[in-house]
Amino acid sequence: MEKPREWLREKSIAKKVLTESNIVLEVVDSRIPLLTRNSVVESLAKERNKSLIVVLNKADLVPKEFLDKAISEIEKDFPVVVFSAHKNIGVKNLLEKIKDLSKDKPIVKVGVLGYPNVGKSSVINTLKKKKVATTSPKPGMTVGEKLVKLDENIYLIDTPGIITLEFQEDLALKGSYIPDKLQNPADVAVKLIEKIIQNRKEALEESYKIKVSQDPLETLELIGKKLNYKVSGGEVDYDRTAKKILWDWIKGHIKAYWL
Ligand SMILES: Nc1nc2c(ncn2[C@@H]2O[C@H](COP(=O)(O)OP(=O)(O)OP(=O)(O)O)[C@@H](O)[C@H]2O)c(=O)[nH]1
Numbered sequence: 153m154e155k156p157r158e159w160l161r162e163k164s165i166a167k168k169v170l171t172e173s174n175i176v177l178e179v180v181d182s183r184i185p186l187l188t189r190n191s192v193v194e195s196l197a198k199e200r201n202k203s204l205i206v207v208l209n210k211a212d213l214v215p216k217e218f219l220d221k222a223i224s225e226i227e228k229d230f231p232v233v234v235f236s237a238h239k240n241i242g243v244k245n246l247l248e249k250i251k252d253l254s255k256d257k258p259i260v261k262v263g264v265l266g267y268p269n270v271g272k273s274s275v276i277n278t279l280k281k282k283k284v285a286t287t288s289p290k291p292g293m294t295v296g297e298k299l300v301k302l303d304e305n306i307y308l309i310d311t312p313g314i315i316t317l318e319f320q321e322d323l324a325l326k327g328s329y330i331p332d333k334l335q336n337p338a339d340v341a342v343k344l345i346e347k348i349i350q351n352r353k354e355a356l357e358e359s360y361k362i363k364v365s366q367d368p369l370e371t372l373e374l375i376g377k378k379l380n381y382k383v384s385g386g387e388v389d390y391d392r393t394a395k396k397i398l399w400d401w402i403k404g405h406i407k408a409y410w411l
């Protein structure tokens with residue numbers, strides 16, 4: 153496993169922000185809402201009696217019926233707000249919830265936590281209605297913590313994505329790891345393709361205009377051929393194809409989703 157020191161640093165930022173916050177927004181990716189819930193954030197919030205709201209961000213990428221399923225699952229544990237930073241969905245609802253919890257309190261800090269690339273900084277910009285936090289499709293954009301004043305008594309805290317002890321391959325499936333840094337991108341792409349075939353294989357057909365095979369590796373090969381990504385001998389360039397697919401997934405170009 154790589155970079156234990158970085159993991160520890162990110163985990164300790166999460167702990168610190170959680171400790172100083174009154175409210176926690178746990179931002180998750182609506183396409184993989186359960187996978188992007190973070191058990192460290194949730195258990196710490198419970199332990200410390202913080203109000204935690206799960207923000208189902210990127211809701212513009214999934215159908216409403218799917219969101220309903222995700223909501224009923226997550227609402228067993230925490231209140232949920234459907235949100236899209238891109239399409240301005242859920243802004244009023246989330247602001248009301250934050251303001252309700254902040255009533256009559258002199259200062260309220262709202263910690264915005266979640267995996268890399270789920271849209272934490274974008275959620276902050278949308279709530280603030282101004283671009284105050286830097287965003288990027290590249291996971292790991294936000295490094296330190298950043299305080300943003302939302303209202304007279306309310307401050308939002310932007311944070312780097314939390315990566316607790318997890319393999320880079322698992323993080324990559326969540327869109328939380330830079331594909332170019334993977335040791336074996338083809339393995340991860342095959343896993344991702346397998347999940348997509350199980351859940352919504354049309355997404356691959358739409359994105360790459362191929363007829364998906366039931367076999368994920370064969371599908372990777374078909375996509376490579378279609379993209380014309382070849383190595384010098386004329387064979388498919390699996391690594392390059394894999395990275396392209398992983399980036400397309402990160403960027404929301406592949407319309408698949410699962411619980
Ligand atoms: N489709 C869609 N994309 C979004 C939404 N919110 C954020 N994104 C995109 O997701 C990517 C990551 O957004 P950020 O706001 O930088 O995510 P972050 O969680 O702050 O990322 P780190 O700082 O790297 O942990 C960017 O390419 C955003 O444009 C949304 O509501 N819908």
Ligand SMILES: [Mg+2]
Nearest residue numbers: 272273293294
């Ligand atoms: Mg960020």
